[in-house]
Amino acid sequence: MKTVTKASRRDFLKIAGTTAGGLFIGFNWFSCDSPKVEVLSTEEILSQAKSFNSYLSISPTGDVVIYSPNPELGQNIKTSFPMVVAEELEADWEKVRVVQANLDAEKYDRQLTGGSGAMPHSWERLRKAGATAKFVLVAAAAKTWNVPAEEITVEKGIISHKGSGKKGHFGEFVAEAAIMTAPEEVTLKDKKDFKIIGTPVKNVDAKDIYTGKPLYGIDFQREGMKHAMVQRAPFGMKIKSVDDSAARSVSGVTDVVQFGTSVAVVGNTTWPLLKAKKLLKVEYEADGAVESTADHDRLFAELMAKGKAEVKRKDGNVDAAFKSAAKVVTAEYQCPFLAHSPMEPENFFAHVQGDKVELVGPTQTPDRARQETAQLLGIPPENITVEITRLGGGFGRRLRADYVIEAVEVSRAINAPVKVTWSREDELTGGAYRPAVRYRFEAALDANNTLIGYKLRGVGMNAGNTTRENNFPSGAVDNLLIESIEHKSTITTNAWRAPITNFLAYAEQSFLDEVALAAGKDPVDLRMELLNRAKTNPVGELGYDVDRMIGVVKTAAEKSNWGKNPNVKQGFSVYFSHRSYVAQVADIEVQGGSPVLKKVTAVTDCGMVVNPTGANHQVRGGIVDGMGHAMYTNLTFENGVPKQRNFDSYRLIRMKEVPEIDTHFVDSGFDPTGLGEPALPPTGGAIANAIFAATGRRLRSQPFIEQKEFSDIKLEIKRA
């Protein structure tokens, strides 16, 4: 038991609850100066707690420990998952401790972070975990008090029986409840009775983050642990020769090891390795195509012109529609490669001991780390443990296990525990990027300016299908053709926050603005016209819910005062991705001849909002991310090597570059869906459309600041 002099808010509430009989008297957080109190550590609670299921344990003191299985990278899952369990348990949130679960394939299903899928996947099972535990606690109280279970009520961790006046906290019934059989079916709460879900619960790791506690993989230390940094080959190349003599002579370097196309320098601390890596003399030779950005531009043009591509969707008679068209609108859009650049560079700890391996670090896919390690070493996966640390961002980069495998390789080679750390230069040059892509859109309008034909061809790299063929506007156009074709690049690529749609949405929503202009229609009216057609007379399969999309379009138009103020030039965009609907409006005011980006209004339908703080974070963060990369960021290649090697040339958005963001959520009554990704895709389109409205310049490539159409536009960004 540790003694603290100043309790954190939740600890104070816990003590207040027990010493003042549940009475809680006004508490001013900012003048927090409470008397000395005894606070149990999470370890102490767990040492006496009983496990109810994979998600929760309760101690005789009434403290509840909730396990959060999915990796936390900033999407706030470590707070929102336990909120759902605690809700059905009727726990007192102030008595809840949250623990990040390690990889456990028997206890948890889909223990990964990606695709904004955690909440929709786990919503019901988290609720059941809480509800079944509550059920047995109530049954245990009923047995102890000899009263009917249905007469018992539970509130904030207190079990009560009104008739007999009996009352007790969870902890008093833990021993009895833990040996009872959990019911197979259990009644879940009515959503209108939710007390925790829907409230702004604070980040459970906040205190540790703001005091610099070792939460992240890069902070992990182990007695006897070595550090390592790795030099990787340019894309399409392999090692010809290695001269490591200069690197080895750096004081603090203990070893240099080679595996695959990589060379690792090993030492006791990090700094000597950063120096030694620069002194490695590695000669490379071609082992495949060694590509530059100029090659990609040429390949895009060739594949765009090529007759054949994979047809993803075909409705009606496209050729006839375009032949009979009164107007045809055509445009091509292109985006560059991007790195994920999480603030915490890739790193992982590995300790290989015979046929057993311990892994610790930041991963979005702990099971993939385990499987790839098992495969590399030829050992059973169950011989490998994976401890999941907090992730300093991920954005899809940590879906791969390449940096985990590097740690395993080095640990095996030097027969010691090791942590591999990437530098920022490694992160930008080491691969697994969002690949560049080019789209060509064609629209056919009849004499009444009705959209009668629509064609999209996506040319990608290693991305598989570059389109989302059943997404809007599919279903709203009689004659439609969606095709995809790709180049297999030696440059490694990977999912990047909102894969494909992170650029497709911008291109499509910008193009729809071009169509609206050609048709002489208001951009919102055109979208509504198409959506109404998809609703009343849908063509083929629809991958989206038309009513929900209409819902966000209408609300966004209303909240942004769309078209009401002639001094405000607006850009509209709406997109459905990862099960959620987001519409955005960017506002540009022309002040003294200069366009000033003032605000982005965002309207989201993600079903029920679990945590308004987290939801706002994800929407604003997605918009900042989408805007920053659309405006500023580029990654280009010269002979298999990226030219942008750090944040001095690889430009990320900063404080002074973000506009005001006004967020709204539509209550559609649906179960919650994820929000890690859906707010990002519409942003580029909203901003590009607003820039067009304000300046007449159409931006068809990213990043905007490098386009010639943008070169004389001095876009200012100002907040209130």
Place this chain on the structure above:
Amino acid sequence: MANYNLKINGKSQTVDVEDDTPLLWVLRDNLGLVGTKFSCGIAQCGACTVHVDGKATFSCVTPISSVGNSEVTTIEGLSEEGNHPVQKAWEEVDVAQCGYCQAGQIMNAAAFLKQNPNPSMEEIDNAMNRNICRCGTYHKIREAVALAAKTK
């Protein structure tokens, strides 16, 4: 290698490292103070921000040989109980997403507010522009700095 006597978070510490070792790596690898974060290594992102004699400093480009007798304060030493007004404001506003950059943001904000206790929003934007947050928590950082200025 040479011995350096450092004043870190009010305590004297001796380390034996190369002259060119950045303060960041001395803190992280030699002293186990891992709250100060590595991210770019070239003074571009601010994740490594500490106070050297009260001034916000990029520890990733500060050679240990240049530190001398200066007082170094890291996030671990900003307050005893995590109750520095800036830390409290960060908690109240619930700033973090992934949280990795926040120690640097807090250290920058704390040094800035000491020097400018009643900043305008524009001054806050200018001061905080040297720290990158990849998650995009800029609105909340701004709000928290303003709150800390008001409540300190």
